[in-house]
Amino acid sequence: MATRILFGFHAVTVRLKTAPSSITEIHVDSSRRDARMRGFVERAREAGLRIIDSDDARLSKLASNPRHQGVVARVEALPPIHSxxxxxxxxxxxxxxxxxxxxxxxxxxxxxxxxxxxxxxxxxxxxxxxxxxxxxxxxxxxxxxxxxxxxxxxxxxxxxxxxxxxxxxxxxxxxxxxxxxxxxxxxxxxxxxxxxxxxxxxxxxxxxxxxxxxxxxxxxxxxxxxxxxxxxxxxxxxxxxxxxxxxxxx
Missing domain, CATH: 3.40.1280.10 (SPOUT methyltransferase, trefoil knot domain)
Structure with a gap:
């Protein structure tokens, strides 16, 4: 199944709430240990998702954007939108x-x-x-x-x-x-x-x-x-x- 990239806390969190089974893997900035990141990782682990520690360079490459906030997810495409x-x-x-x-x-x-x-x-x-x-x-x-x-x-x-x-x-x-x-x-x-x-x-x-x-x-x-x-x-x-x-x- 085709996959695409989501990045940033808001975008990935919404997918985590609405369709967690569609998330293939989540890459997180291994240097971030703040409360926001800890809470996000805990929620992702509770959903049984694969979490990969990555550095800023790898995250920027995955997202094709340096403003990834330390969170990049590879996700499966959701079913087509209704007409x-x-x-x-x-x-x-x-x-x-x-x-x-x-x-x-x-x-x-x-x-x-x-x-x-x-x-x-x-x-x-x-x-x-x-x-x-x-x-x-x-x-x-x-x-x-x-x-x-x-x-x-x-x-x-x-x-x-x-x-x-x-x-x-x-x-x-x-x-x-x-x-x-x-x-x-x-x-x-x-x-x-x-x-x-x-x-x-x-x-x-x-x-x-x-x-x-x-x-x-x-x-x-x-x-x-x-x-x-x-x-x-x-x-x-x-x-x-x-x-x-x-x-x-x-």
Missing amino acids: LDEILEGVEAAKEDPPLVLALDGVTDPHNLGACLRVADGAGVHAVIAPKDHSVGLNATVAKVASGAAETVPYLMVTNLARSLNEMKERGIRIIGTSDDATQTLYDVDLSGPVALVLGAEGPGMRQLTRKTCDELVSIPMAGAVESLNVSVAAGVCLYEARRQRRRAD
Whole structure:
């Protein structure tokens, strides 16, 4: 079975909590004996996992990144994520919270995607979707930045983003895009019902077809000198406004 690398305390701990049997081995920094590392190793041993003492050079090579925090795991790939249809059907059947989807158009930086997944997890997003072209996939850097959210938030790369957005419309989900030149702001629209929030990459923004597919466009009010926000920051602003409205509507 294919394996991949996870690194950093958060990413590996989440896999340890959710699917410990999928972890093949864990490499830890043999020079670290602090409380955080001791607690982590104890938990891994309780799960019956293979632990290998390694030095910083080996950990950096395994992770392909020096910011591994002394923890690198080799893990088996989890079963494929369900389709967007299956996820939405499950949300609708649960009748606990209206669907909330984050669509990312053209986000190619793994740090931005990881941060978007992290905020999506915190805001209770049911799925994050992106086009297969012009987007970054899940990799070790994304998982590290996401601090475990890459394991908990479904990330679906779709063949045609506009088509997927139109299919969500057929389910009664409103498609709200963000644009600096929109005449109404984020705070002028109702986000308490079924919503998909669409954000483009910083700079170029959404592609034209994606923009045309949106039901409404909104801007984030900017009171200072900068003209725009990083996409992960913008995602946090938009998603938590949706969460705020939903709490108020309960």
